[in-house]
Amino acid sequence: MNIAADALEALALAALRRAGASEAMAVAAARCLVAADMQGLGTHGVARVPTYCAHLRSGRARGDAVPAIAREKGAACLIDAGNGLAFEACERAVAEAIRRARARGAAIGAVTSSHHCGALGILLEPIAEAGMVGLAFSNAPAGIMPWGGKRPVLGTNPVAAIFPRRGEAPLVIDMSLTQVTRGQIMLLANAGKPIPEGWGMDAEGRPTTDPQKILVGGSLYAVGGLKGTMLALAVEVICCALTGAALSSEMASLHLASGAPMRFGQAFIALDPAACTGSSVYLERVEALVAAMLADEAVRLPGSRRVEARERAAREGIVIEDALHRELEALASQA
Structure with missing residues (x-):
C-alpha cells in the first residue's frame, strides 16, 4: 500500500509509545526509520518497528532510558x-x-x-x-x-x-x-522466501538458502x-x-x-x-x-539514488507491504 510519510511516522511513533518508549525516544526512532523508507532503504525503515516493540516489551530495550x-x-x-x-x-x-x-x-x-x-x-x-x-x-x-x-x-x-x-x-x-545486510535477509524471511546461494551459512558453517538459519546463529560472507x-x-x-x-x-x-x-x-x-x-x-x-x-x-x-527516492516519496508517498501496515496498526492500538 501507499502511505504519506507523516502518516507513517505517526503510526510508527504510536506503536513505539505503546510498547513503552518515552516520547523523545519514540520520536527520534520514528523519524529516522521513516527517513530510511523515504530514501528507499526499506531494510532499515519501519519494518524494524515490530522487532523494536518486542524488545521494549521484553526488556531487551529500556523505554525509560535517557541518554x-x-x-x-x-x-x-x-x-x-x-x-x-x-x-x-x-x-x-x-x-x-x-x-x-x-x-x-x-x-x-x-x-x-x-x-x-x-x-x-x-x-x-x-x-x-x-x-x-x-x-x-x-x-x-x-x-x-x-x-x-x-x-x-x-x-x-x-x-x-x-x-x-x-x-x-x-x-x-x-x-x-x-555481501548483503541482515535487513535484506529479514525482508525475505518475513515474506517466506528463500535467499540466493552464496549469501551465508548456518550455525554449523554450511551454506544455506534458509534465511532463518542465517538470522539466528548463522553467518554472512x-x-x-x-x-x-x-x-x-x-x-x-x-x-x-x-x-x-x-x-x-x-x-x-x-x-x-x-x-x-x-x-x-x-x-x-x-x-x-x-x-x-x-x-x-x-x-x-x-x-x-x-x-x-x-x-x-x-x-x-x-547517495544520489537516496535523494531521488526521497523526492519521489515526498510527492507520492511511501510503499510498504499491506501485512506490515496491518502489523503497525495492531501495535499502535495494543494495550
Missing part, C-alpha cells in the same frame, strides 16, 4: 544510551561531535549500551549540513567469521561516510561489511573476503573497545524477541575542512573529483 554523557575529554565524549533504542543517543553523539569539531577541528561522539541504529548515513546528515565530513561506525550481532575461523565472532559492522558538496546533496557512502574481514575487525575495536560496549559475539540475535539488552557500540566522527585545507579548497577538490567521475555518463554518485 547522558558518561565521559568526556576535549574533542571526545561517550554517550551512555542506557540500553534504550539507539536513535536519540546517536543524535546526541552527532550533535556533540559537531559542537566539539567546531572548536577543535575534529571530534568523536561515541555511544555505549546502545541498540540497533538503522541506516548510519541518515544519522550523519547533520554533520554534512554543518559543512563537515562525517564518519560513522557500529557493531552488530556476530555474523562474520574471523579469517580462518569456523564460527562468527565479528559483526556485520556497518560503516558510513558523508561529504558535503557546494550547492548539491552530499556524497553518502553507507554499507555493511557483508564478508565483502571482499580477507580485506572485508579485517575492516570488520577494525570497526569492532572502535565500537567496542573504545566505548566499553558488548562485543558482537556477546550479543544474541537482534531477531530474538526477548533476552539480555543488546549493548551495541557506535562512533561518530566530525571533521571540519576549515581546520585543514580550508572549506573553499575542500569544496573545489570535491567538485573536481565529482566532475572527473561524471565524465563517464554511466557513473552514479553515491
